[in-house]
Amino acid sequence: MKELEERIAREGTVKPGNVLKVDAFLNHQCDVALFNAMGAAWAEHFAGKTITKILTIEASGIGIACIAAQHFGDVPVVFAKKAQSINLDGDQYVTRVFSFTKQKEFPVIVSKKFLNAGDHILIIDDFLANGQALAGLIELCEDAGATVEGIGIAIEKGFQGGGDGLRAEGYDLDSLAIIDSMDAETGTVAFRA
Amino acid sequence: MKELEERIAREGTVKPGNVLKVDAFLNHQCDVALFNAMGAAWAEHFAGKTITKILTIEASGIGIACIAAQHFGDVPVVFAKKAQSINLDGDQYVTRVFSFTKQKEFPVIVSKKFLNAGDHILIIDDFLANGQALAGLIELCEDAGATVEGIGIAIEKGFQGGGDGLRAEGYDLDSLAIIDSMDAETGTVAFRA
Numbered sequence: 417m418k419e420l421e422e423r424i425a426r427e428g429t430v431k432p433g434n435v436l437k438v439d440a441f442l443n444h445q446c447d448v449a450l451f452n453a454m455g456a457a458w459a460e461h462f463a464g465k466t467i468t469k470i471l472t473i474e475a476s477g478i479g480i481a482c483i484a485a486q487h488f489g490d491v492p493v494v495f496a497k498k499a500q501s502i503n504l505d506g507d508q509y510v511t512r513v514f515s516f517t518k519q520k521e522f523p524v525i526v527s528k529k530f531l532n533a534g535d536h537i538l539i540i541d542d543f544l545a546n547g548q549a550l551a552g553l554i555e556l557c558e559d560a561g562a563t564v565e566g567i568g569i570a571i572e573k574g575f576q577g578g579g580d581g582l583r584a585e586g587y588d589l590d591s592l593a594i595i596d597s598m599d600a601e602t603g604t605v606a607f608r609a
Numbered sequence: 610m611k612e613l614e615e616r617i618a619r620e621g622t623v624k625p626g627n628v629l630k631v632d633a634f635l636n637h638q639c640d641v642a643l644f645n646a647m648g649a650a651w652a653e654h655f656a657g658k659t660i661t662k663i664l665t666i667e668a669s670g671i672g673i674a675c676i677a678a679q680h681f682g683d684v685p686v687v688f689a690k691k692a693q694s695i696n697l698d699g700d701q702y703v704t705r706v707f708s709f710t711k712q713k714e715f716p717v718i719v720s721k722k723f724l725n726a727g728d729h730i731l732i733i734d735d736f737l738a739n740g741q742a743l744a745g746l747i748e749l750c751e752d753a754g755a756t757v758e759g760i761g762i763a764i765e766k767g768f769q770g771g772g773d774g775l776r777a778e779g780y781d782l783d784s785l786a787i788i789d790s791m792d793a794e795t796g797t798v799a800f801r802a
Contacts, residue, residue, distance in 0.1 A: 439723075444688065446671075446685065446686040446688070448683045475668040479674070481672070490640075493638070493672065495637065495668070526637075529633070
């Protein structure tokens with residue numbers, strides 16, 4: 417998606433360790449007009465599919481998923497939680513994933529009430545690198561017997577392999593910007609053609 | 610706001626300890642159509658004001674704030690973070706607040722880049738009880754020299770006093786549903802008239 421690539425090139429910052437900061441428009445300050453364009457792009461890509469629910473994970477996925485839901489007939493958005501809370505009770509689907517960014521394991525939790533065998537799920541998230549968080553969300557869908565119809569990602573770090581692994585497994589993955597390489601010294605980002 | 614009160618009455622659950630669970634539509638599963646109606650209500654209330662930015666706090670505020678931003682000319686949404694992260698660097702506004710719900714202190718962090726002296730801020734959040742989190746967001750705005758034009762809250766626990774304290778301080782606070790009392794035994798919720 418040209419618009420997102422241009423924003424990354426213009427406002428993104430490459431840091432050592434393959435860290436891409438896009439906090440000016442994606443995951444600290446949020447550009448809602450851009451999120452709407454992203455939602456429209458996913459709606460076009462997944463046009464043939466019946467989507468009954470969008471699943472994402474806190475925190476940065478939530479705004480993108482809520483805006484995108486408007487392009488899928490206002491389907492409910494469920495966000496997985498990364499910690500137990502007083503607001504989570506009853507039966508839950510829970511798995512644990514390892515975050516390479518934060519170098520620690522965290523839980524991925526969804527109340528069973530909100531993920532069902534009849535659901536046709538579109539998973540949405542801001543970033544895909546190794547794919548650990550996504551694997552956790554997919555596992556929860558499988559536990560619930562829900563169908564993963566597709567995965568919409570804003571920025572895929574293509575060089576970290578998580579996305580290509582999911583494609584090889586047969587998932588319909590639509591990443592709006594795929595980064596093939598980036599260079600902290602020059603600050604440049606190369607996108608997959 | 611009638612629609613929100615009806616949803617709370619129909620789908621909310623009162624738990625011992627003055628806990629109101631609204632995870633079916635507000636803070637685990639999100640009803641985007643309801644969020645749009647909430648955004649429209651705030652836009653009506655704050656119609657006379659110039660809002661340049663919406664400030665909220667992760668995680669449950671993000672979806673509500675992003676949808677609401679569409680009713681304020683797609684102004685940027687900034688969400689404060691509750692933990693340090695690899696994605697947060699550079700100068701930050703930081704304060705610490707105490708959560709009665711979680712019985713622990715946590716940081717409230719916004720990068721200085723995204724909160725400025727010229728900003729006219731609408732603060733949005735899902736819940737207001739004692740008002741600790743809000744006090745933290747207001748403090749960050751003051752640190753930045755930004756003007757807090759108003760505060761939009763979905764559900765205010767009126768009996769916990771945080772909201773009335775902010776009104777007494779002169780803040781323009783628009784809570785869409787104010788709960789005067791609730792009863793875990795009968796499951797009933799009484800709204801302020």
